[in-house]
Amino acid sequence: MNTTLPEATELVERLLAGDRRALARAITRVENGGPVGEAILAQLYPRTGHAHIVGITGPPGAGKSTLVNALTKVFRERDKRVAIVAIDPTSPFSGGALLGDRIRMRDHTGDAGVFIRSMATRGSLGGLARATGDVVSVLDAAGFDLIFIETVGAGQVEVDIAREAHTTIVIEVPGLGDDVQSIKAGLLEIADIFVVNKADHPDATRVIRTLRMMLDLGHPRSAWNIPILPTVATRGEGVPEVADAIEAHRRYLEESGEWQTRVRLRAENEFERILRRELVARLRRRLPPGEYERTLDEITRRGIDPYTAAHRLLEG
Amino acid sequence: MSDNSLNNIRILIAKPGLDGHDRGAKVVARALRDAGFEVIYTGLRQTPEMIVESAIQEDVDAIGLSLLSGAHMTIFPRVRKLMDENGLEDVILFGGGIISESDAKILKEQYGVAGVFGPGTLMSTIIDFLKDELRKRGKLPPEETPAPENNDQAQEA
Numbered sequence: 001m002n003t004t005l006p007e008a009t010e011l012v013e014r015l016l017a018g019d020r021r022a023l024a025r026a027i028t029r030v031e032n033g034g035p036v037g038e039a040i041l042a043q044l045y046p047r048t049g050h051a052h053i054v055g056i057t058g059p060p061g062a063g064k065s066t067l068v069n070a071l072t073k074v075f076r077e078r079d080k081r082v083a084i085v086a087i088d089p090t091s092p093f094s095g096g097a098l099l100g101d102r103i104r105m106r107d108h109t110g111d112a113g114v115f116i117r118s119m120a121t122r123g124s125l126g127g128l129a130r131a132t133g134d135v136v137s138v139l140d141a142a143g144f145d146l147i148f149i150e151t152v153g154a155g156q157v158e159v160d161i162a163r164e165a166h167t168t169i170v171i172e173v174p175g176l177g178d179d180v181q182s183i184k185a186g187l188l189e190i191a192d193i194f195v196v197n198k199a200d201h202p203d204a205t206r207v208i209r210t211l212r213m214m215l216d217l218g219h220p221r222s223a224w225n226i227p228i229l230p231t232v233a234t235r236g237e238g239v240p241e242v243a244d245a246i247e248a249h250r251r252y253l254e255e256s257g258e259w260q261t262r263v264r265l266r267a268e269n270e271f272e273r274i275l276r277r278e279l280v281a282r283l284r285r286r287l288p289p290g291e292y293e294r295t296l297d298e299i300t301r302r303g304i305d306p307y308t309a310a311h312r313l314l315e316g
Numbered sequence: 317m318s319d320n321s322l323n324n325i326r327i328l329i330a331k332p333g334l335d336g337h338d339r340g341a342k343v344v345a346r347a348l349r350d351a352g353f354e355v356i357y358t359g360l361r362q363t364p365e366m367i368v369e370s371a372i373q374e375d376v377d378a379i380g381l382s383l384l385s386g387a388h389m390t391i392f393p394r395v396r397k398l399m400d401e402n403g404l405e406d407v408i409l410f411g412g413g414i415i416s417e418s419d420a421k422i423l424k425e426q427y428g429v430a431g432v433f434g435p436g437t438l439m440s441t442i443i444d445f446l447k448d449e450l451r452k453r454g455k456l457p458p459e460e461t462p463a464p465e466n467n468d469q470a471q472e473a
Contacts, residue, residue, distance in 0.1 A: 021402065024374065024375035028326075028375045090354075094349060094351065095323040095352045096323065096351060096352040096353050098355050099354065100357045103357065106362075109363070109369055110369070117373055117374065
């Protein structure tokens, strides 16, 4: 790969000097993939690894954007530079997307210490976009102290965020289903911090009690005591306490050595994903023209099963 | 109906001014999504500063403003000035709402507003306009793609 593509070098120099347009364009290049995006990442990678990456997930309408907006205010008061990656779904039918998270993130105009970017999932499942990790790397290199990743409104299996973030916040709200919903595998297992938003709702104490019980029932994954924090994010109530918990979790990760474990896991994840994509691309280039499509036709006709076909392509 | 080549094209739709009539903006945002664009919708009561800052951060290819308050002769020139100051010359600026023909002419000629669309405009007209402008800027390949069959009316566009 040619790492001296002039556009990449120019964008990198400008974004490191604090040019927000260059930062935005670099994110576009990385998000769309291709040689310029790869060259940008290659040049920025040595500068990454400083930001605290915080994932925020929970059901649609729970208040994820509102909480991120309120947390950003608190961290700005604490002199942290904050970037936000807000992810909304791509329509599986048109490939288009309507990204509306900025509606609730409007308090930071004119603040050079805040950068907000909306991303569409572009076909990937799991609550994140394919290039989320790469975009986070660009923001990390640009010097943001905290990077919030707000996932697609998630249900029970959208747990990719836990592999991408150092700290995962799961938002629950009163009024969604019975106790068993939260025992099921999924969001319960990925939370480092629980936030019960809309805590002015009469049912909120019951949700907090249920969550506490569920957590006490399970085996603790680590020495970290998972806090359950009530908030009314629209009014900022309880938000400083969430910010404190985020900072406490970072200290815990660093002191326990888990920071390194998570960073390595994240690296492995990313490395494997890239390898897989690259291997498939190389294999397809090596095959005789039309071979891939012919095999796919055969599988579709039930003439061969996909496992045997995969072995045949790889060994043939 | 949708067009895959549009999937990486990003458009900001904003509703400046103090009135709360955002139905037109939402109809357009939705129709552009259905055509295959990535639409960043920023909601009501956006100042020109907020709009241009969002456009920078989101690295959009076009900015669409919905204006029903009568403030278009203030808002468009202000947005254009901020775009020029921030080097967004390549971004398409367009809009819709209750805008007289004489005002639309001034906006187009003096403030580089590429398109002005009134009530009753077909969505396909706006989509074709955007494709044309994107082709002029080399952001879409020049060959003609079949026009989407979308006859939704843009009420209060």
